[in-house]
Amino acid sequence: MRMTNRPVSIQDIAKVAGVSHSTVSRALRDSPLISLEVRQRIQRLAQEMGYTPNQVAQSLKERRTNTVGVVITSISDPFLARVVLGIEEVAQAAGIQVLLSISDNDPQREIQLIDSFHRRRVDGVISSTARIDETHLRRLVKMGIPTVLINQAVPGDAPLVRAVQVDDYASAMQAVRYLLSLGHRAIGYLGAGNRPRSNWLRLSGYRDALRMAGVSANESWIRVAPAEHRYYAEDVADGQAMLEALLPTGITAVFCYNDTVAVGALLACHQLGIAVPEQLSIVGFDDVELAQYVTPPLTTVHQPKLRLGRRAMEMLLELVEEKPVQNEVLPTDLVVRRSTAPAPKTAPAMERRPREER
Amino acid sequence: MRMTNRPVSIQDIAKVAGVSHSTVSRALRDSPLISLEVRQRIQRLAQEMGYTPNQVAQSLKERRTNTVGVVITSISDPFLARVVLGIEEVAQAAGIQVLLSISDNDPQREIQLIDSFHRRRVDGVISSTARIDETHLRRLVKMGIPTVLINQAVPGDAPLVRAVQVDDYASAMQAVRYLLSLGHRAIGYLGAGNRPRSNWLRLSGYRDALRMAGVSANESWIRVAPAEHRYYAEDVADGQAMLEALLPTGITAVFCYNDTVAVGALLACHQLGIAVPEQLSIVGFDDVELAQYVTPPLTTVHQPKLRLGRRAMEMLLELVEEKPVQNEVLPTDLVVRRSTAPAPKTAPAMERRPREER
DNA sequence: TGCGGGGGTGCAAACATGTGCATTATAGCG
DNA sequence: CGCTATAATGCACATGTTTGCACCCCCGCA
Known part of the structure; x- marks a missing residue:
């Protein structure tokens, strides 16, 4: 029955518990510095008051947002849909959020999106846009944002940029x-x-x-x-x-x-x-x-669309952790179905016969 | 040639310009309180130093993140892909970011996603998941997060929840x-x-x-x-x-x-x-x-998949602005192509004839 | 010369959180 | 009984930004 619709903060809990906000902070993170008794009381209180940590404040403090920006050209392209699924899968498991943006292959818009990502201080960027040009990449590099490219050329001189590809x-x-x-x-x-x-x-x-x-x-x-x-x-x-x-x-x-x-x-x-x-x-x-x-x-x-997405995200996470990471090339397969057959003996398929009416 | 890879802040600019960070802040927002001369000098400086405002700090201050969470069951479903496209379109135009999450129809995961959205303090949520149950909705309502549902039942007693639907x-x-x-x-x-x-x-x-x-x-x-x-x-x-x-x-x-x-x-x-x-x-x-x-x-x-997405986002924005908004039902059309024909005169299609080999 | 006023700027608080350091209290020991 | 070690907590600052208010300086006017 709160009157204000402002979410509860550790301050609010502190006031109720009669302690300082630092104590609450530590108690919630289960710090051994706080006596077990107080710790449990505060945790119960937080539960009751419906406390949810404010990640934007945490992000500000920790200088890490646990988000990655993903730029794709189109969401209707089933190839990209699968890739995004792979990205999402790994992201969710790692507790990081995907900021999805669609560029429609518009260079103008891509620049805006990258700027927007930077303003939001994403931890990294995955790009599967068809023709990212050098300019954008330089932008990202200058901003020091780790980046993974999917099926794109990787520039030689960019320390924080990697690529997963197919041959x-x-x-x-x-x-x-x-x-x-x-x-x-x-x-x-x-x-x-x-x-x-x-x-x-x-x-x-x-x-x-x-x-x-x-x-x-x-x-x-x-x-x-x-x-x-x-x-x-x-x-x-x-x-x-x-x-x-x-x-x-x-x-x-x-x-x-x-x-x-x-x-x-x-x-x-x-x-x-x-x-x-x-x-x-x-x-x-x-x-x-x-x-x-x-x-x-x-x-x-x-x-291997899912794997492309998954590896991209995994590589990005490693890049963010400042681990060394290599570019990768994933294998493809030719899958033979029924749209191919031996070449016709007769002359090529030039004679058009009218399709039978149905 | 910055040594640190920390992005430049208004503090950094202030130091260089020999003014206080408040002055820089005002100058960058073109406040008439700051003399024209200083304003221009600081703006030029910001440009040169490659300043990009830190949106997470802004969000903390303004209590508004300019993000919305979108939950869908699957990204491979072409229906949802179009809906998301409509959402994205309106979102980009309004300068807000979409946090896309895929639930795979897993109630467990949906709860986690909603919690994650709350932690990130999204301004609103759009859900196009097939079977959101009352529990989740109550959760959202209790958190006071404006929500728009697509093709889902809207509970009667929830003040901040609306729906766009098709009949x-x-x-x-x-x-x-x-x-x-x-x-x-x-x-x-x-x-x-x-x-x-x-x-x-x-x-x-x-x-x-x-x-x-x-x-x-x-x-x-x-x-x-x-x-x-x-x-x-x-x-x-x-x-x-x-x-x-x-x-x-x-x-x-x-x-x-x-x-x-x-x-x-x-x-x-x-x-x-x-x-x-x-x-x-x-x-x-x-x-x-x-x-x-x-x-x-x-x-x-x-x-009207695009329109469903667009309207959902538009309604959500209005909801966030605390404007009054009504539930909506969009029209459908039967489009007749070639998979339908008059009923056969003969008995039903039971006789299976082997398909001719090719 | 003294005072009011206004233009221009800085101070400080606020947003929510985490953490090094200081502080308090208590107990144990010489 | 006093000193020290230790456990438990609070203070204060930091993250980056916005903004109300106070302040300073200078000019004009009485």
Whole structure:
């Protein structure tokens, strides 16, 4: 029946108990300096009065907030959702709070977010935004905020910045080699220009796999969605449009930047009456849940999304504790489902037959 | 070239400028009490020294943290992802930070999270967890924390608790009536027991729609996944299993608790060789992105997910400002895609034909 | 010259907590 | 009986910021 709605402080308890606030503070932390009797009385009192320690005061004193800032480009991207889940899991276990912020790939906003994190004195930052530029990183470094990057390039000279990654280049290469092993030669690439780094790495893996197999490069097989596209939801539409534009080149398979683009491609095939995988094989990247549920289920490169998130958080905690920590590269797997098949004997999938009406 | 890595405070600036820290504080907030000359000099100095105000100290003083806690059951649920996006959007615009926590539908953990929010002195809480029980709410109320619930029941006696909702009952009714209008009579229901309230409401809408159409109730048409299932990802498997169990009852259509369950049902049909919508019509709920991308695209009840999130945050802000705020119900739409068709003339979809090999 | 007033600045308290040090009381021992 | 060691508690300061109030200085006016 308190009249004021101000939460109770140790001062309030001290007044009731007839001791000083220091005694209460010590009693609540079970300090042996306080006699057992008083300790128990105060603890009971705190319980009764509904005391909850004020973490902002503690943070001010301890110079540590037990929070980390997490920047992601989109929360609708199922890849990032899994990563965040991994981060959250470790964070909760360690008693630290996640400040989640969404940047929509807007550099302007990213700067604001980083400033906001600094004002709030987060203990560290995890970034899984696609194109953090050097400027932001320098900002973070200058502020002395430990930072872990997920699937991003790590600058050489930054002492408190680490990264967990996946080998985009090698993974792409493995995927394309699998298509080659199925007899495909005319293989397309559908990229995402708004993730410059990973797109470039996957594209390079694709190119080198072809080159090493003796397939002469054909630039018209390669499409990359414009970098201005900022929202995750655009990936599907991009995939559709790019696949349609790619068809006349006579490809028998496509390797896609990610599963979402691949789903777009698949959708275009459905609409154009192209049979997957009989006429066209499709390979994605990420292995998001959706990949299993489309028809046919997607062959794709599995990324250990939960582990990426978990390790990022673990590394960040170690960084905060000033332990030495190394950059890490986690392994991927090619998971073969039903969207890929041996290359058709006949000429490429150019003849469009109208889809049977239902 | 600071040696210490402690961020600069107004004290530090004061020392350099040869004034008191109060003067610096006022100067930085552009107080007319300070002479223009000094004000500008200090502002320039602050800039040079890389000063960033310490928000935790401010929070302590102002008794306001500009943070809100958000509890959701799962981040992988695309419905919640959109809701969170709406929340974030409004929050960022208002300069407040979102503390995101995931409960995995674990009551134990939810209590911990609410305590953690209280310790951190969040200004308010938004909950979109499926089965917050009275206990938690009482806790929040007793702490005097303004709270907005999304798609949850709002207790009558709680002054600082409001809700934004969708009319589950009416929406379900509308969906089932649509199926009835297509000539379906044997209509199944696939539910989710781990969302007791909304599941019950949707089930009731389903029941009443049938009853009002003069279709005699058949309890064997109704399946509800066990309440113990805690993870979002289980929805798909539940949908698959339940549909398979339902088939022998001779239904020609199913209304599903949400799109994810519906996708499970769809998947089961693909595997069992049942043509959708020719042999079986499927209706989902939520209208998540995925609903458009499966084949055939799902007919579903559209929930205004972004708006739910936005309004929740807006209402919370008003609540914090001690303005009067009303509970709200947002409208839904039935969006008809290609997973529904008139009821087949022939007997129900019982004859399973093997799926053609590919 | 003395006084009032106003512009400009500093002091100190407050927010809630933690902790080194001083202080008090008590008991034990020479 | 007095001194010292020890147990138990309070004082005061620190964290970084905001703000009411007091203060100082100078100018103008009587």
